[in-house]
Amino acid sequence: MRGAVPSVPGMTITLITGANKGIGFATAKQLAEAGHVVYLGARDPERGEKAAAEIGARFVRLDVTDDASVRDALSAIDAAEGRLDVLVHNAGVLADGPVDGAKALQAFDINAVGIVRVTEAALPLLRKSANPTVVTVSSSMGSFWAVTNPERPESGLPLALYAASKAAATMLTVQYAKSQPGIKFNAVEPGPTATDMTAAWGIGRAPEESAAVVVRLATLGPDGPTGTLQDENGVLPF
Template identity: 80%
Template sequence: MTITLITGANKGIGFETARQLLARGHVVYVGARDPERGEKAAAALGARFVRLDVTDDASVAAALATVDAAEGRLDVLVNNAGILASETVDGPSALRAFDVNAVGIVRVTEAALPLLRKSANPLVVNVTSSLGSFWAVNNPERVESTLPLPLYAASKAAATMLTVQYAKAHPGIKFNAVEPGATATDMTAAMGIGRPVEESAAVVVPLATLGVDGPTGTFSDENGPLPW
């Protein structure tokens, strides 16, 4: 069995990614900061719930300790939790955006590394965004060039760079960043854009099911590698 942990999995892309991986035989841990919502989501999926707030070191440590006690290893980590940070551009908002979208990846990944090293084929997928790509936001043919979201874009650029650096630092573990596509979720509801979560999760799943010869250190969407 493949043991998988997904952060921010009580709704949206995380929830649907969990559903699709469960269908492929994974044992999935739904990570969510709200116990009531997380347990409800896990029950609906037939997954396992673990309380996990990516902004809280103690919560992250406890979540990985729970997985360790039950499974003894972790095969796949999907760092999916994120916020749009679209309201106010100021210091506190910037700290919040980076804490969730970038520092959260560091917290969870560092806590997960000992368990990932026990896997025969450890995979880490960071759900990022092409809004963090200089190429995309400066390309008038791309929708990213029309979306002024400085804190989200900057924090997602950091998430992608973290992916590359982790891949270099840990060659025995595959780290890949994925742009799942504009998706209709709670996060994008005010913008009125996005496609069904089923389509976007289907972009995440291939990187969470790579074979031992799969790539590492990549940044891609459904069409392949993205310029950055």
């Protein structure tokens, strides 16, 4: 985050993790166009700076698997803004292919533990917001209802580590909603999307379409729901 100009008071301050490409980037673009001051979090400074410049966002280096990186990112936002209004947990990995312990640790570290790291660092700033909102980009692959329903495509996808870590991500979201009643926490199934993660499957719609689902939950009013898993049609069974 270089040479950032202080934001205009009253503007919505938003942080998105893993936002230099895919759904995260499309979400950042749409929220920036809606008037949010968007902090685009990414591990790679070169890619992150380029992506942020493209959409008028502010880059902040953020690796959700690194405690120091997370603390530094939130400290930078605190110094510049003094609060955080919206947090979008978007960073994630598919972890497909052969399953082993090392890959399991990586999947859970990014898809679930990363949520804890960033949320805990962000809570003091979220509590300073008049309308604090947290959105977890999760997946219906983490829904017991979906993966055991033969009428759902999730029931036939062999993605054990992704499904299990996304189930954890959704449960963390629900538990944070219970423990932090002053902050809205919701998980979202953004829909099948054509990204780097899903390239091998050759399926999915444009990231912009799925980002619109995330944006809806990121722009809830003070009376919006909390503790839910939703897709574009509403609340999903979990």
